[in-house]
Amino acid sequence: MTEYSGIHGTRVKYLASxxxxxxxxxxxxxxxxxxxxxxxxxxxxxxxxGGNLGTARFGAGSGGSGSQSSGLYFGGAxxxxxxSTATEEYMGFNWRAGGNLxxxxxxxxxxxTQTAAVAAGGYNGGNKSEVEEYDGxxxxxxxxxxxxxxxxxxxxxxxxxxxxxxxxxPQVKTFEYDGxxxxxxxxxNTGRKYMAGTxTQTAALAAGGSFGAPIQSNxxxxxxxxxxxxxxxxxxxxxxxxGFGIQTSAAIGGGTPPLSTAIxEYDGxxxxxxxxxxxxxxxxxxxxxxxxxxxxxxxxxxGTVLNSxxxxxxxxxxxxxxxxxxxxxxxxxxxxxxxxxxNASLNAGVAFGGYVSGSKSSATNEYDGxxxxxxxxxSDVFVGGAYGxTQTAAxxxxxxxxxPSRTTATEQYDGxxxxxxxxxxxxxxxxxxxxxxxxxxxxxxxxxxxPAIKTSTQEYDGxxxxTxxxxxxxxxxxxxxxxTQTAxxxxxxTAPTPNPSTWDGGPATFVNITLEYDGxxxxxxAxxxxxxxxxxxFGVQTSGVTAxxxxxxGVPGLSRTEQYDGxSxxxxxxxxxxxxxxxxxxxxxxxxxxxxGGVHTVTNSVDEFTGQVVANQASTLTTS
Numbered sequence: 001m002t003e004y005s006g007i008h009g010t011r012v013k014y015l016a017s018x019x020x021x022x023x024x025x026x027x028x029x030x031x032x033x034x035x036x037x038x039x040x041x042x043x044x045x046x047x048x049x050g051g052n053l054g055t056a057r058f059g060a061g062s063g064g065s066g067s068q069s070s071g072l073y074f075g076g077a078x079x080x081x082x083x084s085t086a087t088e089e090y091m092g093f094n095w096r097a098g099g100n101l102x103x104x105x106x107x108x109x110x111x112x113t114q115t116a117a118v119a120a121g122g123y124n125g126g127n128k129s130e131v132e133e134y135d136g137x138x139x140x141x142x143x144x145x146x147x148x149x150x151x152x153x154x155x156x157x158x159x160x161x162x163x164x165x166x167x168x169x170p171q172v173k174t175f176e177y178d179g180x181x182x183x184x185x186x187x188x189n190t191g192r193k194y195m196a197g198t199x200t201q202t203a204a205l206a207a208g209g210s211f212g213a214p215i216q217s218n219x220x221x222x223x224x225x226x227x228x229x230x231x232x233x234x235x236x237x238x239x240x241x242x243g244f245g246i247q248t249s250a251a252i253g254g255g256t257p258p259l260s261t262a263i264x265e266y267d268g269x270x271x272x273x274x275x276x277x278x279x280x281x282x283x284x285x286x287x288x289x290x291x292x293x294x295x296x297x298x299x300x301x302x303g304t305v306l307n308s309x310x311x312x313x314x315x316x317x318x319x320x321x322x323x324x325x326x327x328x329x330x331x332x333x334x335x336x337x338x339x340x341x342x343n344a345s346l347n348a349g350v351a352f353g354g355y356v357s358g359s360k361s362s363a364t365n366e367y368d369g370x371x372x373x374x375x376x377x378x379s380d381v382f383v384g385g386a387y388g389x390t391q392t393a394a395x396x397x398x399x400x401x402x403x404p405s406r407t408t409a410t411e412q413y414d415g416x417x418x419x420x421x422x423x424x425x426x427x428x429x430x431x432x433x434x435x436x437x438x439x440x441x442x443x444x445x446x447x448x449x450x451p452a453i454k455t456s457t458q459e460y461d462g463x464x465x466x467t468x469x470x471x472x473x474x475x476x477x478x479x480x481x482x483x484t485q486t487a488x489x490x491x492x493x494t495a496p497t498p499n500p501s502t503w504d505g506g507p508a509t510f511v512n513i514t515l516e517y518d519g520x521x522x523x524x525x526a527x528x529x530x531x532x533x534x535x536x537x538f539g540v541q542t543s544g545v546t547a548x549x550x551x552x553x554g555v556p557g558l559s560r561t562e563q564y565d566g567x568s569x570x571x572x573x574x575x576x577x578x579x580x581x582x583x584x585x586x587x588x589x590x591x592x593x594x595x596x597g598g599v600h601t602v603t604n605s606v607d608e609f610t611g612q613v614v615a616n617q618a619s620t621l622t623t624s
Contacts, residue, residue, distance in 0.1 A: 044313065045313070046313055047313075049309070053298060055088070057299050058284040058299055061286070065112055067294075068289040071114060071296055072087070072090070072110075085102070086101075091523075101139050105122030106122060123167075126148075129146075145163065170187075174186055185223070186226050194208075194210050200247070202223075203248075216237040216239055235271050238256060249266070251291050259281035261281045263312060278297060282297075282299075283300055284300050323563070323573040329372055334604045335355065336599045338597055339394075342387070342389070342537065344587070345390075345592075346593055346594055351596050353381060364418070367586075379411060379418055380401070381401075385397055385398035385399025388436065393414065393437040399429050406446075421462070422460070425456075428446065430476045432475065441488055443471060443490060459485060478493065479491055482538050490522070491528055491535075514564070528569040529562060529569055545564070559576075561575060581600070583597055594606055
């Protein structure tokens with residue numbers, strides 16, 4: 001048997017704790033003697049497509065302090081002399097219209113967040129000095145900048161902002177904003193226009209740009225709240241680029257000439273060219289987010305005015321190599337479409353209903369980690385509805401009473417008996433749930449003739465269901481749900497095309513959207529790597545698993561598995577079988593769980609999962 005030392009030339013290090021995680025240790029392999037896991041350090045850098053802008057534009061302002069799931073893009077031009085007032089807000093998967101600017105213009109400076117932004121200067125036939133503030137719904141005009149200008153860099157927040165440089169003399173000027181007034185700051189060392197700006201008022205970053213005829217610049221400068229200092233240059237001189245992040249952890253992308261797809265990262269000292277690139281070269285684009293938790297590039301121009309968005313992720317992680325599937329004790333009969341307590345532990349699981357041995361079932365079975373035991377049956381069959389809970393607090397709601405007839409019924413389990421509960425507000429099938437029998441959530445599904453069920457959310461208190469805030473994107477097709485009533489996850493399923501709030505039948509899109517629920521609102525989480533329906537999952541919001549499902553109508557179940565850490569999804573060990581849709585799943589976290597039954601060849605198989613653990617993520621990146 002070939003040994004690691006024979007291949008690599010060195011032995012695997014045996015360590016009691018993980019080494020410092022930065023790029024200088026990339027590729028290292030070590031054994032952690034405390035956790036008993038073999039680990040390696042990998043960098044994950046990638047771009048992926050986000051939702052398209054409603055209005056293609058270039059030269060717009062952007063809320064650079066926003067996150068990848070809470071961005072802002074405003075103003076710009078749809079053609080050379082067609083200036084725009086449009087504002088759009090990014091939710092992490094699609095754009096929605098916001099309040100219009102009072103003054104149409106492009107090449108304006110923008111800074112702040114989605115609910116507290118500033119638009120300053122710009123051009124619409126002449127340089128502008130107007131400034132507007134955004135409160136999340138509308139813009140209002142405030143104090144002008146001291147000198148009209150366009151194509152400045154920008155950084156900071158609404159109450160502590162900064163603009164610097166300009167297309168016209170004086171190109172070195174900096175102006176600071178306190179939420180009311182503008183005051184002069186320290187001059188740039190290299191006057192320029194069309195540069196990337198990011199950071200805060202007291203720790204800003206200016207990179208690239210142009211000056212003169214124009215001459216492209218590779219200059220980088222850091223601002224400390226009073227003066228600019230020249231630091232290490234970017235690797236590729238360019239103008240009309242953008243950036244996001246903070247002074248010690250930033251990214252820049254795009255620009256010209258020539259039109260660029262390049263992305264560079266800054267660690268507070270050096271610039272490193274990312275192995276990931278934009279899929280579309282562009283200039284005069286927007287950017288927002290942070291390098292540590294992901295950002296986005298949007299809009300711009302490459303001969304064509306663009307509406308596309310590209311999301312950028314950059315992580316450096318130490319990961320174990322332990323994710324694996326193994327066989328558990330077979331279920332009492334071939335089953336599919338069963339319900340389960342999705343956040344029950346592996347040694348205290350419960351599964352119920354579905355089709356068992358070819359017939360609609362009311363059977364309940366409990367799992368102790370090694371064998372199944374029959375328990376008291378439900379009062380009626382349960383097929384195609386929402387479910388969740390634990391072995392002592394499980395529930396099933398909705399589904400088919402007798403297909404195609406849907407039901408509003410709820411049953412809840414206390415570890416011994418099932419009892420009837422409150423009725424759903426509308427009869428629904430292919431809905432999804434999470435939480436417990438006394439604090440549950442059900443969302444989406446199909447409820448003809450009521451299409452509103454696609455976006456609905458209902459909460460359960462152990463006796464009645466209450467309709468609460470809707471989802472931004474409709475769902476049916478039995479996606480994955482897991483977690484608690486105040487910290488839940490929706491992943492996968494189908495979303496109607498084109499309008500999720502009114503769709504009732506017809507074409508649908510299989511989606512990889514993730515939404516997180518906090519007990520009040522749904523917000524965008526990271527996209528999973530697979531978009532499908534009829535998957536299953538288990539766990540909690542910060543540690544869950546989704547497995548199986550179908551990639552398109554009529555395609556047999558798939559064996560992929562993904563793990564969620566509360567921030568991102570990662571592909572892990574595939575399942576040992578391919579009959580993997582319409583399963584039930586349970587597990588208290590991504591560390592361990594099980595899936596039961598499934599089609600397209602109906603099976604009584606039970607597969608147990610041991611999760612891959614992300615042990616650490618570097619807080620800073622250094623170049624080696």
